[in-house]
Amino acid sequence: MCDEKGCISKDIQKQIKFLINSEIRLKILECLFSSSQTIKSIQTQTNLNLSSISINVNDLEKNGFITIKNDVISLTNNCKLLLINIYNLNDTINLIDDNKDFLNTHIVKNYQFRGLSNLSQLKGCKLIESTTYDVFKTTRIIKDLALSSKSSKTIFPYMHPQLIEMLDYWAENDVDVKLILDEKVSHLFRDAIKEYGSLKGNISVKTISRKIEFALAVTENKMFLGLYKDDGKFDYNAVYISEDLEAINWANDVFREYEYMSEDYEVIK
Template sequence: MNINDILNYYEDVKEDFKFQGISSVRIKIMISLYEGPKKTKDLRELTGIPASTLLHGINELEKQKLISRKGEYFFLSEIGFISTLKLVDTIKTRRLFKNTKKLWLNHDIESIPQNLLMKIGDLSNSNLIEDELDDMFHSHRTYLQIVSNSKEIKSISPIFYPDYTETFARLIKENVDVELILTGEILTKTINSLNSEDLNEFKRLLSKNKLKIWEIKEDIKIAFTVTDSSMILGLFSADGIYDPNLILVSDHNDAITWGNKLFDYHKKKSQKISMEYFEQFS
C-alpha cells in the first residue's frame, strides 16, 4: 500500500483523530516520511499543506524527537517510525470500520485470532457486499462469480449451500486447486450431496493432491474463502446464526495475505481427510 493511499484513507477518518486532539498536520508529515526521507518541497506536494504551516508542524515534531533533519532532508526518528507504524495501522482500521461497520457490529468475531484482529486494518481496501430488497442474492452471486474465476481456492465453512458444492465440483474437474476446511456436519452433507461421478472425481483428485480437505472439530463461527486473487469473509450474527446478507470482499494483496494466515490458523487445528474417509460413502 503506497503513501498516497494512506493519505487518502486519512482524509476519510481525520475527524476521528481530531476528536482525540491529534494534529492533522503532524499526522500527514509523519505518514509522508514513512517510506523514507523527504525535502520540504516533497512534503508540501504530498500533503498539500502550506509551507508556513508545514514548517510549524515539522518544528513541533522535532521538539518531540519524532523526526530529525539532515541537510535539506527530514526523516523519522526510531521512535517516530514506530509511532507511524501504529498510526498507519490505526488509520487503516478506522477506514475499514467506517466503510464496513454493518459487518462487524453485532457479529461474532471469536473465530478470528487476536494476532489477525490486530492486523484487521489489512482489510481496509475491502468492499461490503450487501443484499437488498431488489436483489436478494447479490452476495451469493458475487461469491460464486469470484470463485468461478479463480485458479486456487482455500475455503473454511460451517455452512452448507448446494450451489457451492456444485461449483467446487465443477472447478475441481477444471483442475482448479481447492483446499477446504469443513466441520464434520458440513463435510458429511457435502459428500452426501455428490453424485457418484463427482464422488469418484473427488477421490481421484484427493489422491493427486489437487483437492485437500480438513475436518475441524470446533464450532467455528466464520465462513471464509481466499483465492489467488480475492478474499471473501462472512460472519455469524451475535445470536449464533450465519448472516448470509453481508460479505466482505477484497482483491488487495494485504487482504489476500491476511486471508491466507487465517486459513493456515484454522488448518493447524484441523485433521486432514484421507481418501479412505470417502469409502464409507461409496
C-alpha cells in the same frame, strides 16, 4: 489505553499524543514518511510557512522523532513504526465506522481469528447484500468465486447449495482446492462426495473440532468473508468481498491460522 496484551505504556501514549496533536506536525510527518526531505521541499509540498516548519522540525528532533544530516530530514525507525500503527488504527476506525450497523448485529469475536488485530487490511472490502429482487445474490457471488479460480482455500460452516456444480468445475479444471470444515459439515461433505461418485481433481479437506462462526474463501485474486448474526444463524444474505491485495493477504493469514488448528489434510477422491 489498552489492547488484548495489556495497557499501552504512558510513554507511548505521550509520544502518540505529541505526534497527532498538531496538524502541522502531521503534514510534515506525512511528507517524511515516504522519503527524506529538506525544509524547502516540505514547504513546497505542504504550502506551510517556513517559520512553522522550522519550529515543528526542531520540536520533532528534540523528541527523537527525526534526524537531520546536511539539512536533510529523516524519520527515525521508532517514528516510522508509530506512524504505521497510527495509520492502521485510523483505517480500522474508518472501517468500523463505515460498517457499524452491520458489525453491531453480527458475531465478531477475538478468538475466531487473530486477524482482528489487522482489521485495517480489510479497508478495501465491499459489503454485498442480497435484495428482495435478487435473493440469491451472495450465494451466486460465492459460487462465481469458486468457478473462476485456479486455486481456492475455503473455510465453510455450512454446505453450499451449489456444491455439485463447484465439484464439476474443480474436477474439470484441475483446481487446487483446500477446505477446512467443522465436523458436522465435513461429514455432510463426504456423504455428498459418495453420492457424486469418483472425483478427479486436487481437493483436500481438513476437519476442525471447534465451531466455525464465519465463512471465508481466498483465491489468487479475490477473497470473501461471511459472518454469523447475533441470533447464532449464519447470514447467507451478506458477504464482504475484495480484490485488494491487503485483504487477500489478510484472508490467507486467517486460513493459515485455522490450518494449524485442524487435522492433517485428507485428499478426497
